[in-house]
Each structure stands twice: as structure tokens, then as C-alpha cells.
Amino acid sequence: MSMIKNFNRINLLILPIMYIIKWRISFFICVEQSNNHKNIVFNLTFVMRSELNIAKEAALEAGSVILNYYKADYEIKDKGYHNPVTTADHEADSRLKEILMEARPEYGWLSEESVDSAERLCKERVWVVDPLDGTKEFIEGVPNFVVSVALVENGVSIVGVLFNPVTGEIFTASQGEGAQLNGKTIQCVTKDNLGDMVILNSRSESRRGLWEPYASIFGKLKAVGSVAYKLGLTAAGHADIFATLRPKNEWDICAGTCIIHEAGGKVIDLNGNDIIFNQEKTLIEPGLIAGDNQAVDKTFNVLTAKT
Numbered sequence: 001m002s003m004i005k006n007f008n009r010i011n012l013l014i015l016p017i018m019y020i021i022k023w024r025i026s027f028f029i030c031v032e033q034s035n036n037h038k039n040i041v042f043n044l045t046f047v048m049r050s051e052l053n054i055a056k057e058a059a060l061e062a063g064s065v066i067l068n069y070y071k072a073d074y075e076i077k078d079k080g081y082h083n084p085v086t087t088a089d090h091e092a093d094s095r096l097k098e099i100l101m102e103a104r105p106e107y108g109w110l111s112e113e114s115v116d117s118a119e120r121l122c123k124e125r126v127w128v129v130d131p132l133d134g135t136k137e138f139i140e141g142v143p144n145f146v147v148s149v150a151l152v153e154n155g156v157s158i159v160g161v162l163f164n165p166v167t168g169e170i171f172t173a174s175q176g177e178g179a180q181l182n183g184k185t186i187q188c189v190t191k192d193n194l195g196d197m198v199i200l201n202s203r204s205e206s207r208r209g210l211w212e213p214y215a216s217i218f219g220k221l222k223a224v225g226s227v228a229y230k231l232g233l234t235a236a237g238h239a240d241i242f243a244t245l246r247p248k249n250e251w252d253i254c255a256g257t258c259i260i261h262e263a264g265g266k267v268i269d270l271n272g273n274d275i276i277f278n279q280e281k282t283l284i285e286p287g288l289i290a291g292d293n294q295a296v297d298k299t300f301n302v303l304t305a306k307t
Contacts, residue, residue, distance in 0.1 A: 049174065049177070051104075051151055051158075051159050051174065052159050052161070052172060052173075052174040052177075054099070054100065054103045054104070055100070055149040055150075055151060055159050055160075055161040055172075056149075056161050056170070056172060057099060058095070058096050058099040058100050058149055058161075059096075059147045059148075059149045059161045059162075059163040059170070060163060060170075061095050061096075061099060062092040062093075062095050062096045062131055062147045062149075062163075063092075063147050063163045063164075063165030064165065065088065065091050065092045065095050066088045066092050066131075066138070066145075066147065066165050067165045067166070068088075069086065069087060069088035069091075070088075070138065070141075070165070070166065071141050074086050074087040074088055075087045076139060084135050084136060084139060085113065085135060086132070086135060086138065086139065088132055088138065089112075089113050089132045089135060090113055090131075092131035092132055092147060093111055093112075093113035093114060093129070093131040095131075096111070096127075096129050096131055096147070096149065097109065097111065097114065097129075100127045100129070100149070101127070104125070104127070106123075106125075107123060107125045107126060107127055107151075108120030108121075108122075108123030108125065108126035108127070108278070109126065109127050110126055110127070110128045110129070110250065110251065110278065110282065111127075111128075111129045111130070111131065111251060112129075112130045112131070112133075112249065112251045112252075113131055116282075118280070120278060121278065121280060123278075124153060124154060125151060125152065125153050126151070126152045126277075126278045127149070127150070127151060127152075128150045128151075128152050128157075128250055128251055128254040128255075128277060128278070129147075129148060129149050129150065129251060130147075130148040130228060130251040130252060131147060131148075132145060132147065133145060133146050133147075133148045133226045133227060133228040133229065133251075133252060134146065134225045134226030134228070134229060136225065137225035137226060143164065143166035143167055144224055144225030144226050144229055145164065145166075145225065145226050145229065146162045146163055146164045146169075146226055146228050146229045146232065147161075147162070147163045147165070148161075148162055148228040148251065148252075148254070148255040148256070149161045149162075149163075149255055150254035150255035150257075150258060150277075152254065152277040152278050155276040155277055155278055155279075156175075156276075156277070157254050157255070157257045157258035157261070157275075157277055158174065158175040158258060159173070159174045159175070159255075159258060160172070160173045160174075160254070160255035160256060160257065160258030160259045160262075161173075161255055162228050162229065162231070162232040162255055162256060162259065164229065168182070169181060169182065169232070170182055171186075171232035171235060171236065171256075171259050172259070173235075173258045173259040173261070173262035173263070174258070174262070175258070175261075175262070176262075177262065178262050178263075179235055179259045179260075179262035179263040181232070181235075181236045186235055186236040186237060186263050187235075187237060187263050187264050188234065188235060188237065188260065188263045188264050188265035188291055188292040188293075188295075189237040189240065189292060190240045190241075190291065190292035190294060190295035191219075191240060191295075193219075194217055194218055194219075194298055194299075194302065195217070195218070195219050196219045197218050197219050197220075197240040197241060197295060197298075197299075198218075198219055198220045198222055198238075198239040198240050198241075199214075199218045199220070199221050199222065199239065199240065199241045199242075199243055199299070200222050200223075200230040200233060200234060200238075200239045200241070200242045200243075201221055201222070201223055201224075201230075201242075201243055201244065201245075202223065202227075202244055202245075202246070203223040203224070203225055205223075205244065205245055205246060206221065206223040210245050210246075211245070214302065214303070217302055222239065227242075227244065227248055227252040227253060227256070228252060228253065228255060228256045230242040230256075231253060231255075231256025231257070231259060231260055231267075231290055232256060232259060234260065234265070234290055234291050235256070235259045235260045235262075235263035235265065236263070239291070240291055240292065240295045241289060241290070241291040241292075241295050241296065241299050242288075242289070242290045242291060243287070243288065243289045243290070243299060243303065244287050244288050245270075245286075245287045245303070246286075246287055247283050247284060247285040247286060247287065248283075248284050248287075248288060249282050249284065250277050250278070250279070250282040250284065251282070253267065253275065253284070253288065253290075254277055256290070257275055257277075257290070260290050260291070264292070264293075265290060265291050265292050265293060265295075265296065266290070266291075266293050266296055267288060267289070267290040267296075268288070268289055268290075268296060268300065269284055269285070269286070269287065269288055269289075270286045270287040270288065270289070270300075270303060270304065271286070272300060272304075275288075287303075289303065
């Protein structure tokens, strides 16, 4: 009987101690898991910022190249009907490729001014660039053009940089980190009524009268050069919507799409689909709408009702 009492006393002493040990082990495991999660998040954020810095450096360098030719002498050629290319395009493209591929040689490459390769389709990450988006405006001496640099991961634009070397505007974004204009946070905005909204559209589409059926619906149709630049301005709240009624290529919109997303908006085609990048066919049809989510939905209803 005495032995049983002693045993019970020992149990009463040991059990709380074992419980405390178990609780402390569980606590340390939780802390370790929490720290591991924080480390993973920190590492991902660090990597994203690193990629953004590389893209910014490349865009600034390419912009410097372009400025050397702005309102100066250079060669102009036609790649196709109303599709000019200049010495500035080619030199900026070479500088972008040199910086970006030297920093990340394992990534794929897609550029308006480079010969395309099916190799990129096998890559998880791909640089998608337009060394001079708005070549017509550049030739005319109108400062509505930008260097566009994007990084795509598994079809999604995760880094975007747009640099206007004349105005000094630099629009930047990386996935999960928000969007900025010259380092200040930007956000898509919109008005409640379509009749008050400002729509950024194409100069060439306006000249051809493609927007005439919508002139009385929206508050203002403002024609601006460069698709990428319009996306940046929309993300910064200078307009409610960017829309185009004609197909565009991936390099026209890839960086701007990341910036719009990080500014709280969305980009869809005129079939209502999200954009998937690094496709074999780079042309995105039949057109696009970008901006604040509600503004995009309202604009989509208007444009598709009349098509």
C-alpha cells in the first residue's frame, strides 16, 4: 500500500513536469516553423526586390541610350506598314539584353526588336521587353514613349518597369509589393459614372474614328501615344481606364500589366479573359481594357455591347 502511495506521489510530480516539457517542445517547434515562414517570406521579398532593381537599372540605362538620339539624327526603317524602327530602338534593345541576360542568364528572352526563339517557352522565367514603346512619338519629338521591362514567371507578369527618359517618370512594381511612380505609391482610381470617366486611348485609333461611337458615353477620350505609357498613367490615377480596340503584343503591355495589378486594378482582353504571358503567339486579340476593377467591368460592358 505504501509503495502504491509513493508511486502516485511520483506520478503527481512527474506528470506536470512532462506536460511542461511537452509544452515547451511544442512552443519551440511553433516558433521555429514561424521563423522558417518569416525567412521564406523575407527571402522571396528580397529576391523580388533584387529582380526589380535589375529591371530598373536596365530601363534607366536603355533610357540614357534613347536620350542620345532624341531630336537628333538617326536612321529610320519600316518593319511593316506604319511600324517604324530606329537606331535608338536597336541600341536600347542591345543594352537591355546585355544587362538583363548577364544578370540572369538562365532566364528566357522576348523583345520586340530581337529575333524570337522557341527556347523561351521552356523557361519558368522570361524577360519581356520593349526597348522603345512609342517609336512614332519618339520620331515626332512627342515625349509619350517609354522603355518597358517586365519579368514573367509561369505566364504571370511579376516585375514591371516603365521609364520615360524625357519626363523622368519611372513606374515600378513587383508582385505583392505594390506599385510606385518615382518611389511614391500609386493606385488605380475611378469615378462612379461612365459619363465622368477619362479613357486613355490610341492616337491612331482616334484618327481612324474607331472611338466615335463611344464619344458620348465616356466623359473624355484622351489620345496618348505608347500603350505601355498609357498603362503607367492609368495605374497612377491620371485616368480611369486605358482601352484599345486593336490587338497588342505581349511586350507592349507586360510591364504595365504588373503595374496595374499592383496598383489595385486589372487587365483583360475584349473577350473578358486575363492575360497569360510568354505564349507562342505573342499577339493578344482582339483588344484590351485596364484600370480599376469596377471601371474595367463597366467599360467592358459598353465596348462589347457595341461590337
